[in-house]
Amino acid sequence: MTLIDPGSPEQVPPTPSHTVGPFYGYALPFSGGEEIAPLGHPDTVTVHGHVLDGAGDPLPDALLEVWGPRPDGTVPRVDGALRRDPATGGFLGRNGVEFTGWGRIQTDANGHWYVRTLRPGARGRNAPYLSVCVFARGLLVHLFTRVYLPGDDAALAADPLLTRVGDRRDTLIAADEGHGTYRFDIRLQGEGETVFLEYQ
Amino acid sequence: MSLTQHDIDQEMAAERVAYAKRVADGAPVEHHPRRDYAPYRSSVLRHPKQPLVAIDTRQDPELVELRSPAFGERDITEIDNDLTRQHTGEPIGERITVSGRLLDRDGRPVRGQLIEIWQANSAGRYAHRREQHDAPLDPNFTGVGRTLTDAEGRYHFTTIQPGPYPWRNHVNAWRPAHIHFSVFGTAFTQRLVTQMYFPNDPLFPYDPILQSVTDDAARHRLVATYDHGLSVPEFSLGYRWDIVLDGPAATWIEEGR
Numbered sequence: 001m002t003l004i005d006p007g008s009p010e011q012v013p014p015t016p017s018h019t020v021g022p023f024y025g026y027a028l029p030f031s032g033g034e035e036i037a038p039l040g041h042p043d044t045v046t047v048h049g050h051v052l053d054g055a056g057d058p059l060p061d062a063l064l065e066v067w068g069p070r071p072d073g074t075v076p077r078v079d080g081a082l083r084r085d086p087a088t089g090g091f092l093g094r095n096g097v098e099f100t101g102w103g104r105i106q107t108d109a110n111g112h113w114y115v116r117t118l119r120p121g122a123r124g125r126n127a128p129y130l131s132v133c134v135f136a137r138g139l140l141v142h143l144f145t146r147v148y149l150p151g152d153d154a155a156l157a158a159d160p161l162l163t164r165v166g167d168r169r170d171t172l173i174a175a176d177e178g179h180g181t182y183r184f185d186i187r188l189q190g191e192g193e194t195v196f197l198e199y200q
Numbered sequence: 201m202s203l204t205q206h207d208i209d210q211e212m213a214a215e216r217v218a219y220a221k222r223v224a225d226g227a228p229v230e231h232h233p234r235r236d237y238a239p240y241r242s243s244v245l246r247h248p249k250q251p252l253v254a255i256d257t258r259q260d261p262e263l264v265e266l267r268s269p270a271f272g273e274r275d276i277t278e279i280d281n282d283l284t285r286q287h288t289g290e291p292i293g294e295r296i297t298v299s300g301r302l303l304d305r306d307g308r309p310v311r312g313q314l315i316e317i318w319q320a321n322s323a324g325r326y327a328h329r330r331e332q333h334d335a336p337l338d339p340n341f342t343g344v345g346r347t348l349t350d351a352e353g354r355y356h357f358t359t360i361q362p363g364p365y366p367w368r369n370h371v372n373a374w375r376p377a378h379i380h381f382s383v384f385g386t387a388f389t390q391r392l393v394t395q396m397y398f399p400n401d402p403l404f405p406y407d408p409i410l411q412s413v414t415d416d417a418a419r420h421r422l423v424a425t426y427d428h429g430l431s432v433p434e435f436s437l438g439y440r441w442d443i444v445l446d447g448p449a450a451t452w453i454e455e456g457r
Binding site: 011012013014015016017018020021022023024025026027028053054055057059065067069075076077078079080081082083084085086089097100102118120122124125126132133135136137138139140141142143144159164165168175182188189190193194195196197198199200 | 216231232233234235237240242243244245246247248249250252253255256257259260261262263265267269270271272273274276277279280286288303304305306307314316317318320326327328329330331342343344346365380382384389391392393394395398402409412413417418419421422440443444445446447448
């Protein structure tokens, strides 16, 4: 079936977006937010990098959410990322067995973030990628981008988004650092600005 | 040279004029702030300069972004939606209940999805280490809540009316009282972080964060409605605020609704 055009006048007008900042740090991050991969899973990859502003300075107050499919390309519908202790109300942490596909990471004082998740599988016409949502003080509307993992040049060459962005495709492909670790910096503005996405 | 409220007021007025001209020239109504809204100074170095690349989800229904992360009963506790019961004592301030429905743009409820809120205490102070507002902390109030919407997309929180607080965008800048909301939909593309405001706040015209929503009707949608029917006798006042998620949603058939 066809989705209704988001601009159609019959639709209910949406609630406007706002900045997350500045004082979300005691509310949104949670322990184990970065550790999306089940413990010891052989398809674990680590992706890390910095979030940088238009002056090249790190953002110590960015919040990232990472969402991706399983290695076989299916999408988890598993809760428990925010598992709680009913007795104390505190976070129990993930159980280390299930894969929810989603995590949330706050940058540190150097604007650095990392996530350990499962290597994403391909879906539809797309090369495998992780979806990333960026929130920060100063960002009035969050930003979506993608982390493509290098290695399968044929899949990357055929990916519909990467073919469209041309020269800027390198901002969407992580750098392989070996041992299942990849580097992906997010530049909000200016030189080397990351490609950000708008879904319609 | 320090920026005064008058300076910021003039910048905001210029933004409103520019928006009115864009709409008069045929541009679509803007439901959301522009990321480059300069009167909110923190935005200056943090908005992309390149246009966003559009992804037509109708061409690509398999996108993982058209699914949403899942949350369930394990992710919340029974009293997470009562911010007045997180400590051993009673928090200071006026108790309020905040309730509404979570909908998509077709008016359909978003069921069983996570809503997170956070806010300052009645003195306008957050429980955050870097918060330096010269106002008291309340040892009985942290200001964080969570809930899952019900089968009709309804949510409900009990909390304290937050206070306004000063921030340093410009000299004598004050944020109107607000509650932060973090909301998930049926698709990751519908992700929303926003703020709910209280009716008749005199600070509305002065706040560049609220005024970044340049469209009058859109800005009005951020203000809750006082609803006496939601108040609890001798306990709390009631506010109603429905949330409508933008962005492509998971298709009806796929969700089995």
